[in-house]
Amino acid sequence: MSTAPTALAEPRSRARPATADRRTRLRWGRRTPLWLLLPAAAVMLPLFAYPIYQLGLLSVLDFRQAQVSGGEPTRFVGADNYLTLLRDGKFWSVLLATVGFAAACVAATLAVGAALAILLTRVSRWPGRVLSFAAMAAWAAPAITGSTVWMFLFDANLGLVNQVLGLDGYNWTYHRYSTFALVGAAVVWHSFPFVMVTLYAGIRAIPGQVLEAAALDGASHWRSFRQIVVPMIRPLLVIVTIQSIIWDFKVFTQIYVMTSGGGIAGQNLTLNVYAYQQAFAASEYGLGSAIGVVMMLILLLVTLLYLRALRRGGEPL
Amino acid sequence: MNVRWAKAVAVVVAGLLAVGCAPSTAPSSTGGGDKTTGTLRVWLFDEPNRTPKERVVKEAITEFTAARRDVTVDVQYLAVQTRSERFRGAFNDPASAPDVVEFGNTDLPEYVAAGGLAELGADVDSWAEGKDLDPDLRASATIDGKLYGVPWYVGVRALYYRTDLFAELDLAPPGSQEQLVAAARKIRAAKPDLFGLAVGGKYTFGALPFIWDAGGDVATRSGDHYTAAINSPQSRAGIRAYTDLIKPDNCPPQQCADLTGGKTVELFASGKAGMAILGNFNRAAVEAGAANGRYAVLPLPGTKPGSIAPAFAGGNNLGIMRNTQRRTLAADFLELLASKKYQHEMYDAMGNLPTLTSARTELAATEPFLKPFLDTIAAGTRFVPLHPAWGRIDAQAVIPTMLEKIVTGQATIEQATDEAATAINAALAR
Secondary structure, eight states, rough: OOHHHHHHHHEEEEEEEOOHHHHHHHHHHHHHHHHHHHHHHHHHHIIIIIIHHHHHHTTTEEHHHHHHHHSOOEOTTTHHHHHHHOOOOOHHHHHHHHHHHHHHHHEEEEEEEEHHHHHHHHHHHHHHHHHHHHHHHHHSSOOOHHHHHHHHOOOOOTOOHHHHHHHHTTOTSSSSSHHHHHHHHHHHHHHHHHHHHHHHHHHHOHHHHHHHHHHHTOOHHHHHHIIIIHHHHHHHHHHHHHHHHHHTTTTHHHHHHHHTTGGGGGGOOOHHHHHIIIIIIHHHHHHHHHHHHHHHHHHHHHHHHHHHHHHHHHOOO | HHHHHHHHHHHHHHHHHHHHOOOOOSSSOOOOOOOOOOOEEEEEEETOOOOHHHHHHHHHHHHHHHHHHEEEEEEEEOOOGGGHHHHHHHHHGGGGGOOOEEETTTTTTHHHHOOOOOOOOHHHHGGGGGBHHHHHHHTTTTTEEEEEEEEEEEEEEEEEEEEEHHHHHTTTOOOSHHHHHHHHHHHHHTTTEEHHHHOOOOOOHHHHHHHTTTTTTEEETTTTTTETTTHHHHHHHHHHHHHHSTTTSSEEEHHHTTTTHHHHHHHHHHEEEEEEEEGGGGGGHHHHHHTTTEEEEEEOOOOOOBBOOOOOOEEEEEEETTTSSSSHHHHHHHHHHHHHHHHHHHHHHHEEEEEEEEEEEEEHHHGGHHHHHHHHHTTTTEOOOOOOOHHHHHTTHHHHHHHHHHHSSOOOOOHHHHHHHHHHHHHHHH
């Protein structure tokens, strides 16, 4: 506590710079971040802005295989691709399923990741290492490999799970919700390690004295978690939540592999798989791009709303 | 599994392509030539075991270049999974395109719509062996009366059944659809851990023979356009016959609703099914499994006793690129590869069924295993709509979705077929 007054007092002890000088410095001060952003912009603009521009352009064109190979001229169709999409009942039901599935996956990933992060701070060295190693292995497994292994485990006739549970012949991917639950579990298994490691680092960075002081004041574990740990790791929570939303909304591999491209009668389609099936596999690049643009807008909107809600809810990030 | 992985990779590629290619604005101009010297470029499909195919092709090249001193033939083997990217590239950039190509017969309408293939009608008509080409197969490469490919080999499906089970249960090989269904149910009733006839909701080419046999079709052609016919009374009768097999008394929906054709191969090979609808190309897989030495093959029976349900004639064509600089040379080389001599050699090397009628007759006399398949071809084969929309209908899983909705009880046959017809018409209209 003794450092604060000195730090505050310091500027006062300096001589005031001349007004003009201060302005220049201010202007330069304001510009500096822009200069610093340049290298990043040089990479980001070609890699992101240009593809997004192309995506937007394709989404207003009639662009199919014949146009790619130059067999037919490319035609501007305005909002036609978007209208096709908005009038398609299946699109809306897939969108709804995607939002629900992503929300459940995000909640489960955060819950599992946070719980294990806390567990990791409590357990002794060896169990902690085993847990970290297991998490790293899940994290490192490519999505296709992981999904395939999960399918082997849950195979109706020869899978380990059915043999252990004595459910021979039970098909986990037959009912819509059991399929979503199974795929959701695989998605969570793939993505909780990132949340766990990030939050673990955040919790470790909290000074021990703060928690000690809370304990001395008689705060319960739950209360010190809720009122001290959570606020202090809030910026990290924001990052992992946004990342999870983006990842889980865009989930493709797990659904595609585990439900053979969308499940029985397409009951397990998510937006990305639907876009692939309806558009890219069918060489309807214009329509596929329109789905891509819609997904991007939804994700931007969700992220902005989330950031706003957080700002309103309390301290700046 | 391989195909699934490849598809996942294709997604990435497709995504990159979609954002990476600047939209082209004008159709490319036709530019062919007729040089008689230089290098003739040929694209053939790669195979899991390519050596025997390569040997036959090399022999053909030796024969071809022996008479043409100034010509060399350069063969490239394309991976099947990335063929569409390669073909797209070849259509976009004639300079790096081949002259003679092998391609899947269901890909033909898309390539024709893209303007990539040359018309071959005149070449085949003036070719001595051209008249010997199976007319059903010739029709499968003909669009608007113009021939764009020479069928090189075919594959058809027939009924594989377990001879030991049939003997044990005192069953006669089925001679009609009614007997087929009865045998399937009897096997399942006697051996509840087996499927009678392995059928699946995602097995389009297993379901189509039932639809065609009942007089239905995916879409019918009138004049120069197709209309969905999947909801016609005949199609519905065929679909009912097929989906009635995905019931607990044969192949319960829990296990069979999402079976693909490939899965039914595994089930039959591993001894989990009494019967299955498999292709002549599945022989090796079946003989690698528990069913080896305990099975026989029959043509898939139709509803009328003694009839054969029409099979889908899958296979590959040979074609010539529209932009070739060596039109006559390309046609000569194509005719050599497709000749009876080399069709026989390709059968010996790869097990590919010939497309020339006389070649098949000769084979049937020497290879008893092939008889049911050759009988099936002789009884008449069918094909999917010759329209670029078929690629879309297939990619959008219209038929599997329809079948799965019916077998899981999500929709009645009427609702599901009407819905499929709407989807098919929408694809055809684009």
